[in-house]
Amino acid sequence: MPIETKVPGQIPRTLDGWIKLLDSVRLPVPKESHDRVLAAINDSRRSLREIAELMQDSPALVLCVMREANHPANASQAEPAESLEVAVNRLGLERTAQLLTRLPALPGDDIPPVLRQFLLISQHASQQASGLFASRLARLWQEIHWGSLLFLSPLWPLALSHPKLLDAWELRVIHKGEDATEVEQELFGVRIMELCQAVASHWRLPEWVTQGYRLLTSERELLAQVLNIAREPDSLTQQHRLDEEPGLRRWFNQPANTVLLANGLALAAQVGWDNPHLLRWQLLTALYLQTSLDDVQQQVHQQAAASARHHARHALFHPAEALIWPWQQRRPHPDMLTPPPPPSEDLVRWRKLCGELLAQPSPFSNAVHLASQACEALLACGMQRILLLMHDKPNDTLLVQQAAGLPNEAAALNLPVAQNKLLQRLTSQAGQLRLTPDNHAQFSALLPAALRALFRSEHLLLRSLAVDGQVQMLMIADQGGKPLADVGVQAFGKTAQCVERALATFSKPNR
Structure with missing residues (x-):
């Protein structure tokens, strides 16, 4: 896996160009997490599971280990490692320790804020996935946990190398409602979801990650059909419509879709709890769990609060903060706020x-x-x-x-x-x-x-x-x-x- 992190000044305009750039970015990891994991690796009393549990406090560290384990030069197995424990076992403790020593370790507050915010969103998504789906699909909890944590990982190096591009995308598409296709072609030269799918495939991330991006790119029409059913106010009518289309039901009920649902919920909640993007993901989640919208909203709020207890950090926004706001209040983009007067x-x-x-x-x-x-x-x-x-x-x-x-x-x-x-x-x-x-x-x-x-x-x-x-x-x-x-x-x-x-x-x- 490339470890140099020199980022060219010119913005790529093709998928190949972006993959090459994002491949070269070394993500910093919090020094406290880095030192804690390294100490555990050097402690013969620690098990692989304990080491993996320590690693998950740093999503960037998880990504580096998973990428290294799944790199074609290191992975003799045909299938990529689906969990961090498998990845560490595949690499061995000695090579995992060598990998850690090559990673830039910084104090948490010194890691650039846009990257830290994206890592927080991924941690929130992982909490949503565990709380909403893992207990119902207990045998698949590892796939749900690690897939949801890594789903947005193709954006992490982009957040480090070109944070202003992501800020501009959020302002124009999410807050101002501009056409996403036009904005993304202008800013990146490619569609964001297609870029994420290409990077996830290139890194050989867990299959559930790439499957989620396929759903957002080549299977969007099926998702739109399911959303149309999810908008039915009567749950019995929803089930009748799904029964009439068994192929659609099987497609939607795939366990891998939990990764996408959890990340959709976490990402949309960044704007506020009363916004149409979040409502769509809540409706889809309610249909998937075969429960009411009210029940899903209550569970999602509870999981947000649980995530905040574990993951909230100073100077970063966590959606749990907005639970005490007036219902219709949304978090404005920083560029929508009047700047303070000069010093x-x-x-x-x-x-x-x-x-x-x-x-x-x-x-x-x-x-x-x-x-x-x-x-x-x-x-x-x-x-x-x-x-x-x-x-x-x-x-x-x-x-x-x-x-x-x-x-x-x-x-x-x-x-x-x-x-x-x-x-x-x-x-x-x-x-x-x-x-x-x-x-x-x-x-x-x-x-x-x-x-x-x-x-x-x-x-x-x-x-x-x-x-x-x-x-x-x-x-x-x-x-x-x-x-x-x-x-x-x-x-x-x-x-x-x-x-x-x-x-x-x-x-x-x-x-």
């Missing part, structure tokens, strides 16, 4: 920078120097993504003078004014446009495609600055796509006034 030292710096912009005579040697000062002032007052463009009047284009918080290609942006009515309006006279969720659909379509690609946001400020009635600069800024704080909007306006006066002073012949 006092930043505001002190902002005032100093604005004072220098207002200085007479002008302290700036050239327009680039002035724009650089303006950009620093905007950053100090809380703006996170900034683009300052100078109006090249002879060619009637807008050329980037300064950029911050944006990809490198933003510096080469060249916007012809004549080809865009909104730019024509902004360059004809000084003015300001603030995009909000209420007017985003109206004005976003008017922005040049290059600007829309850079600022995917419903919260954006655009302001043109003029000297003697002639627009010289266009300022574009936001707070990382988050809702704009009132203090931030006011500071943006005051900064713009200072920059406009600086441009006027700079343009005087005898400055």
Whole structure:
């Protein structure tokens, strides 16, 4: 199994490219868990089962051991190991210890938060699976336990290498309801579930994991048929409809489906307990268990609380927290929250920078120097993504003078004014446009495609600055796509006034 963890900067656009990248990522494990397991391996009194039980406190460690045991170079058996105990037995304690020494061990709080959140979701899913299904399918409890814990594991290295992509996916698909196919093709170049299925097959994860992804990709129509039956309010009607389609009943009643159901419940609960995604998984679970929706909801809440007692960690969200919220309250995505005001030292710096912009005579040697000062002032007052463009009047284009918080290609942006009515309006006279969720659909379509690609946001400020009635600069800024704080909007306006006066002073012949 590859152990190097060098992650290329360019985002892959194909399944093969993603598999190669995710294969190269070494997941960190909590140091306390790492040391505890290593000590147990070196203790001759410990059994394989005890060692496996210690390992499960670190899902990343479980994945590394399972991948190593199931790697073609190590697995003489045709079938992949379905449980951690089998995997450790296949490797032997000595090789398992060698594997542990090659893994990066970090204090728990030092592991990146997006990865820690995904690991917590997987632990919650494992608890749901054990509580809902393991007692009913006692002979299969190991397959249920380890399959549910590892189901989301193809996303763990993605959470470590490209956390912003997963954040953007969650914001746009789950919270804003954008089309998943379009968003995933734009962000990843491939569908997320197809990627997970390909990675799970490549890693030779337990069959129940890959089967769950097949259900979400090639068998979605069957799942939709079952969901239609699950929505029947009368349980007797549900059973009659399943009896009429014995093939569908057999397909849905497969024990392997418990892994998918548990992960669907845990993942959807991250948003809140009253959301349509979670309701769908609860209905499917109720049909699978042949019980009522109320009973399933009660059991799911109990398992969430049990998971929180074992798995909740500081600074991570666990759905059990939301059980005491008002029923319809949902957890907002961090990018949907207004950012806090800048720290006092930043505001002190902002005032100093604005004072220098207002200085007479002008302290700036050239327009680039002035724009650089303006950009620093905007950053100090809380703006996170900034683009300052100078109006090249002879060619009637807008050329980037300064950029911050944006990809490198933003510096080469060249916007012809004549080809865009909104730019024509902004360059004809000084003015300001603030995009909000209420007017985003109206004005976003008017922005040049290059600007829309850079600022995917419903919260954006655009302001043109003029000297003697002639627009010289266009300022574009936001707070990382988050809702704009009132203090931030006011500071943006005051900064713009200072920059406009600086441009006027700079343009005087005898400055």
